[in-house]
Amino acid sequence: xxxxxxxxxxxxxxxxxxxxxxxxxxxxxxxxxxxxxxxxxxxxxxxxxxxxxxxxxxxxxxxxxxxxxxxxxxxxxxxxxxxxxxxxxxxxxxxxxxxxxxxxxxxxxxxxxxxxxxxxxxxxxxxxxxxxxxxxxxxxxxxxxxxxxxxxxxxxxxxxxxxxxxx
Amino acid sequence: xxxxxxxxxxxxxxxxxxxxxxxxxxxxxxxxxxxxxxxxxxxxxxxxxxxxxxxxxxxxxxxxxxxxxxxxxxxxxxxxxxxxxxxxxxxxxxxxxxxxxxxxxxxxxxxxxxxxxxxxxxxxxxxxxxxxxxxxxxxxxxxxxxxxxxxxxxxxxxxxxxxxxxxxxxxxxxxxxxxxxxxxxxxxxxxxxxxxxxxxxxxxxxxxxxxxxxxxxxxxxxxxxxxxxxxxxxxxxxxxxxxxxxxxxxxxxxxxxxxxxxxxxxxxxxxxxxxxxxxxxxxxxxxxxxxxxxxxxxxxxxxxxxxxxxxxxxxxxxxxxxxxxxxxxxxxxxxxxxxxxxxxxxxxxxxxxxxxxxxxxxxxxxxxxxxxxxxxxxxxxxxxxxxxxxxxxxxxxxxx
Numbered sequence: 001x002x003x004x005x006x007x008x009x010x011x012x013x014x015x016x017x018x019x020x021x022x023x024x025x026x027x028x029x030x031x032x033x034x035x036x037x038x039x040x041x042x043x044x045x046x047x048x049x050x051x052x053x054x055x056x057x058x059x060x061x062x063x064x065x066x067x068x069x070x071x072x073x074x075x076x077x078x079x080x081x082x083x084x085x086x087x088x089x090x091x092x093x094x095x096x097x098x099x100x101x102x103x104x105x106x107x108x109x110x111x112x113x114x115x116x117x118x119x120x121x122x123x124x125x126x127x128x129x130x131x132x133x134x135x136x137x138x139x140x141x142x143x144x145x146x147x148x149x150x151x152x153x154x155x156x157x158x159x160x161x162x163x164x165x166x167x
Numbered sequence: 168x169x170x171x172x173x174x175x176x177x178x179x180x181x182x183x184x185x186x187x188x189x190x191x192x193x194x195x196x197x198x199x200x201x202x203x204x205x206x207x208x209x210x211x212x213x214x215x216x217x218x219x220x221x222x223x224x225x226x227x228x229x230x231x232x233x234x235x236x237x238x239x240x241x242x243x244x245x246x247x248x249x250x251x252x253x254x255x256x257x258x259x260x261x262x263x264x265x266x267x268x269x270x271x272x273x274x275x276x277x278x279x280x281x282x283x284x285x286x287x288x289x290x291x292x293x294x295x296x297x298x299x300x301x302x303x304x305x306x307x308x309x310x311x312x313x314x315x316x317x318x319x320x321x322x323x324x325x326x327x328x329x330x331x332x333x334x335x336x337x338x339x340x341x342x343x344x345x346x347x348x349x350x351x352x353x354x355x356x357x358x359x360x361x362x363x364x365x366x367x368x369x370x371x372x373x374x375x376x377x378x379x380x381x382x383x384x385x386x387x388x389x390x391x392x393x394x395x396x397x398x399x400x401x402x403x404x405x406x407x408x409x410x411x412x413x414x415x416x417x418x419x420x421x422x423x424x425x426x427x428x429x430x431x432x433x434x435x436x437x438x439x440x441x442x443x444x445x446x447x448x449x450x451x452x453x454x455x456x457x458x459x460x461x462x463x464x465x466x467x468x469x470x471x472x473x474x475x476x477x478x479x480x481x482x483x484x485x486x487x488x489x490x491x492x493x494x495x496x497x498x499x500x501x502x503x504x505x506x507x508x509x510x511x512x513x514x515x516x517x518x519x520x521x522x523x524x525x526x527x528x529x530x531x532x533x534x535x536x537x538x539x540x541x542x543x544x545x546x547x548x549x550x551x552x553x554x555x556x557x558x559x560x561x562x563x564x565x566x567x
Contacts, residue, residue, distance in 0.1 A: 011199060015196055019188075020186065023185045027182060028178065028182065033184075036185075037191065040195065041199070044195050044199050045198070048199045103177070104181065105180075105181070107173060107174065111177070112181070127174050127175055127178050129171065129175075
């Protein structure tokens with residue numbers, strides 16, 4: 001297998017493995033499923049272009065999540081994004097196969113309402129299952145900053161989720 | 168600590184509608200491979216063209232000798248207006264007075280017709296619609312020994328210089344051939360507009376954005392929007408005569424089972440031109456004056472249906488003029504927009520930079536309708552908060 005094959009195989013494998021996690025992650029960050037699709041495509045495009053720079057210091061998933069965060073931040077900075085009504089917010093997505101319990105509904109809504117810097121840390125660590133060092137790599141901050149951010153996010157969520165929060 | 172299982176289950180349930188989708192995955196893979204190829208071409212990483220008229224597609228340039236009147240048909244502003252209502256609103260003011268198309272007879276493409284279809288010019292903004300009939304063609308192809316000898320091996324085999332292609336079946340077969348180590352090749356012939364549109368006296372008008380489209384029968388359409396305000400020397404002209412060069416190219420790729428060979432042949436394919444009259448009475452000047460902490464500021468607005476150009480003057484920085492008491496934090500930003508008497512919004516083309524020293528200019532995208540009055544709204548937006556918090560609104564009055 002030559003390098004060209006390897007790259008295409010890599011692309012197809014990573015798209016298959018991470019397309020849905022990235023789509024959900026970007027939707028949770030952007031609050032818009034439609035824009036999330038664009039963000040996922042842009043994430044893979046940037047990953048493809050930067051593949052030769054990927055040396056494996058970070059796990060593949062961490063690396064892709066880091067790119068996705070940058071893509072979403074770029075999208076959030078765009079003026080049109082701020083002035084445009086969201087087309088498909090998480091609340092407007094089709095109903096899941098099993099109805100959301102009140103518990104799940106409240107927790108997910110509270111997470112999606114968190115300010116961006118807390119939401120992205122919670123999504124990476126708790127939702128995507130990245131370790132604190134991996135979350136720090138993805139966010140390009142120190143591990144202590146991740147700890148502080150997660151503690152603050154927990155405090156914010158605790159305020160909203162008094163009944164369900166596990167101390 | 169939060170419960171990971173709880174977070175994952177609740178968000179998975181909330182986002183369950185976002186399921187794996189094979190069609191979407193294919194779109195992503197195709198888009199990445201195609202965009203990567205386009206990126207390469209734009210980055211000039213491809214081999215230099217070896218122009219050889221003997222090998223090049225037989226192009227017979229049949230440039231029209233004089234200006235011809237445009238046929239009255241479906242205006243492309245109406246076409247693009249279906250997705251962007253601004254264009255539909257100004258469509259009646261977009262007919263060109265003259266248009267000089269390019270006709271090419273190409274073996275692969277057939278009869279190529281390229282032309283400016285319509286344009287809108289009001290002194291402040293310029294939008295131009297153009298089209299190419301029979302713009303692209305690709306086919307499976309195997310070089311003769313002589314043709315192969317003229318091609319260059321592509322050393323970075325992981326990144327062959329793929330052209331942007333409409334024919335997905337050829338792209339897919341190419342990828343499969345690379346993967347399976349089987350010989351395959353194709354050639355693609357296309358005609359492209361230059362990125363540069365110039366006036367007849369040589370002013371290169373800076374573009375702002377372009378929106379491509381393609382009809383069902385393969386006609387390539389493009390709406391090109393130019394940066395507003397236009398260069399000072401163009402604003403007062405009664406008409407603009409525009410020129411745009413065309414390039415025809417043939418990209419050849421051959422994989423012999425082990426090595427990729429490549430060749431791109433390019434040739435100037437003439438220049439289209441067209442004349443657009445200025446739409447009269449479509450620019451208004453408005454002004455405003457206000458004080459922030461006893462410091463006076465003034466602003467002028469040049470407004471048309473398609474754009475607004477704002478100039479804020481005074482001492483200090485933009486943040487002082489807008490009444491910002493502190494720089495925005497990581498989770499906040501300052502947004503601004505113009506609102507007309509009917510509640511229509513002029514979006515800002517760029518975000519506010521509170522630290523920018525005055526005077527500062529900014530541009531806004533129009534709504535397609537010329538407003539009677541405008542109010543500038545400045546608001547602080549906070550991530551996670553649905554509605555921005557308005558800091559100040561500044562009404563503008565029309566200058567008689």
